[in-house]
Amino acid sequence: MNFAKYLRHCYTHFKYLFWMIIIVLSGSLVTCFVTLQSIWPFFAYSLYAFPEKNEKEYSSVEIIVNKKPFNFYNELPQDVAVCLESSMSNYIYLRKNNFTDIYYSKLTEERNISIPQFLDPIFKYHNLSDEKFSKWVKEYIELHSTHKVKSLKFNEIYISYNPKAEIVKRVNVF
Amino acid sequence: MSFKKQFQMNKQILNRDFVVRCIFIIYLFSLIVKYFNGGFIHQSANPILVYPTINITYWLFLLFKIPQFFTSNFYVGLFADLLLLFSCISIIIWPKKYYLALMFTLGYWLNYMCYCLVNAYQPSVYAPLIMSIPAIFKDATKFSLTFWAIRFWACFLYFEAGFLKILRGGIFNLDQMTNSIKLTISPYLVQNPSTGLNLDFKYFLITNPNIAQLLFISATILELCFLIGFFTRKYDLLLLILFLSFHIANQYILNIPFLQHQVLFACCFIPWQKLSDYVISFNKKTIPAKQY
Numbered sequence: 001m002n003f004a005k006y007l008r009h010c011y012t013h014f015k016y017l018f019w020m021i022i023i024v025l026s027g028s029l030v031t032c033f034v035t036l037q038s039i040w041p042f043f044a045y046s047l048y049a050f051p052e053k054n055e056k057e058y059s060s061v062e063i064i065v066n067k068k069p070f071n072f073y074n075e076l077p078q079d080v081a082v083c084l085e086s087s088m089s090n091y092i093y094l095r096k097n098n099f100t101d102i103y104y105s106k107l108t109e110e111r112n113i114s115i116p117q118f119l120d121p122i123f124k125y126h127n128l129s130d131e132k133f134s135k136w137v138k139e140y141i142e143l144h145s146t147h148k149v150k151s152l153k154f155n156e157i158y159i160s161y162n163p164k165a166e167i168v169k170r171v172n173v174f
Numbered sequence: 175m176s177f178k179k180q181f182q183m184n185k186q187i188l189n190r191d192f193v194v195r196c197i198f199i200i201y202l203f204s205l206i207v208k209y210f211n212g213g214f215i216h217q218s219a220n221p222i223l224v225y226p227t228i229n230i231t232y233w234l235f236l237l238f239k240i241p242q243f244f245t246s247n248f249y250v251g252l253f254a255d256l257l258l259l260f261s262c263i264s265i266i267i268w269p270k271k272y273y274l275a276l277m278f279t280l281g282y283w284l285n286y287m288c289y290c291l292v293n294a295y296q297p298s299v300y301a302p303l304i305m306s307i308p309a310i311f312k313d314a315t316k317f318s319l320t321f322w323a324i325r326f327w328a329c330f331l332y333f334e335a336g337f338l339k340i341l342r343g344g345i346f347n348l349d350q351m352t353n354s355i356k357l358t359i360s361p362y363l364v365q366n367p368s369t370g371l372n373l374d375f376k377y378f379l380i381t382n383p384n385i386a387q388l389l390f391i392s393a394t395i396l397e398l399c400f401l402i403g404f405f406t407r408k409y410d411l412l413l414l415i416l417f418l419s420f421h422i423a424n425q426y427i428l429n430i431p432f433l434q435h436q437v438l439f440a441c442c443f444i445p446w447q448k449l450s451d452y453v454i455s456f457n458k459k460t461i462p463a464k465q466y
Contacts, residue, residue: 052353165363
């Protein structure tokens with residue numbers, strides 16, 4: 001059955017679905033071709049569609065647990081490791097701006113758009129601190145591994161390829 | 175309705191209970207994988223950051239503080255997770271109970287929003303969000319039509335992904351694949367100094383950008399092949415193979431998880447009619463008719 005025939009069936013048997021398909025399809029086409037840069041459509045599979053720039057160094061994070069580097073990509077489930085890295089990178093960004101910067105401004109600057117003000121209460125942080133963040137990291141690591149976290153240290157790292165990936169710079173966060 | 179139309183329609187109607195059962199068995203499998211990957215709400219340990227992203231649906235959830243409420247309390251999160259698991263298992267047992275499918279769908283949306291809250295926004299993991307929707311319809315015709323709508327949607331998404339790579343210029347960037355690998359898995363590579371087939375292959379692609387780019391172009395062509403799905407269902411098995419190859423390669427090269435999310439889209443390309451006919455005929459052969 002091709003799409004045109006399917007739509008005809010849909011129109012005959014299930015009109016609500018027919019109109020739903022038309023709305024969703026036109027909405028997706030608009031977001032794909034007109035607003036993809038600014039508003040991500042919920043249903044779009046556009047990974048790596050935009051050209052990735054050549055970078056000399058790639059920044060990431062390093063966690064020192066009980067005075068030893070914690071290889072979270074080896075010791076934690078993949079999703080948990082991704083979450084830890086992503087959360088820590090975001091926290092470092094926030095911290096660099098003394099928590100004064102609205103979290104999403106990085107995105108708005110990159111995409112040159114404005115975000116409605118009523119969203120400020122969601123994305124503005126008022127009581128964020130190193131203690132609170134490290135408490136969450138500690139709990140998260142302990143929940144997903146067998147480690148008992150006694151001490152925790154974070155570094156921002158810069159990775160370069162020569163040709164293997166290696167850390168070329170470390171900056172202590174706290 | 176004319177006889178011809180009726181006949182054509184009958185060919186499109188699926189064995190609802192059989193298909194629902196199979197879909198939710200795959201859901202159950204993906205939930206188990208998700209659990210071991212820390213993807214349940216109660217496993218988020220009350221996150222304190224909100225990952226912002228430019229998506230209206232996600233904003234709405236955040237604005238009403240729904241994910242924040244569920245992740246802030248361990249027991250509330252656990253309750254939501256158990257409800258999700260319970261509804262999934264229940265549908266496998268009672269596929270006709272459409273309200274269980276509704277409960278599961280709402281539960282999965284909630285789970286996804288909480289997952290985004292803690293695990294960064296994932297624009298590419300929405301297959302589980304929509305694959306349960308057909309089961310909400312009790313009527314076999316409505317179920318089948320919704321199911322086929324999702325199948326067309328899956329074809330559209332993958333074709334669109336390939337098309338966007340051309341439209342947005344990713345495919346014309348000669349270092350696209352190499353840079354994508356570096357961007358995505360640099361920390362993983364740093365934490366794995368030892369060698370192995372998987373790591374060696376990743377480094378091979380990093381040091382050979384031309385071959386890596388050839389792989390990227392192949393992936394784009396593969397995605398464009400999903401346009402066939404709009405014209406016929408004859409090649410669905412081929413699309414299933416392409417779909418699995420694409421995601422297995424993604425998992426292997428870019429560490430993009432597959433089994434806990436997008437695996438659900440495989441349901442769209444499974445030849446359900448043949449499969450259910452085979453199961454029914456097999457049952458008839460093995461289970462003797464009742465003697466009265």
